Amino acid sequence: MAWFYIGLAGILEVVWALGLKFSNGFSLLIPSIITLVAIVSSFFLFSKSLKDIPVGTAYAIFTGIGAAGTVIYGMLFLHESVHIVKIILITTLLTGIIGLKLTSDQDAGEEDYQAR
Template sequence: MAWFYLVIGGMLEIGWAVGLKFSKGFTEVVPSIVTVILIILSFYFFSQAMKRISVGTAYAIFTGIGAAGTAIIGMVFLGEYVSFFKILFIVLLLACIICLKLASNQQEQSVRDAK
């Protein structure tokens, strides 16, 4: 369940990061309120995930999901610049997130085996 919470928190991070753009420096009321709600929910799920996942792994994955997702949303929906290298590095970031998850599973299995 912790990994589910971490993914939800990361996805909500995408929402609040994009929301910051639409809030225009918190000068637009409705986007600002939505952004603050998404920030609170994002950190709630992130904190729940850290009850079971180490802080380093959880934070790296949380921010990685947010960074990659926000960059993709920016390119696909907000007309931001797209380049081969930008896509390559987003793919590499996602690959690193997957590898962190796999490495974390191996560590958890080793801890269980030792008990």
């Protein structure tokens, strides 16, 4: 369940990052409310994930999902520049996130084995 929490927290990070843009400095009510709800929800889910995922791994995944998701959204829907270097770097970031998850699963398996 912790991996679900961290994934959803990362997606909500994209929502609140974009909400900051669309709230116009918290001067627009609806985008501001959405942003604040997304921030609180995102950090709540992030904190729940820390019960089972090491903090360094969880934080890297949380911010990585947020950063990659925000950049991808910007390129697809906000007419931000699309460059091959940007795509390579986002791919590298996502590869690192997957690697951290796989490594964390291996660490958990070793801890389970050592506890026996």
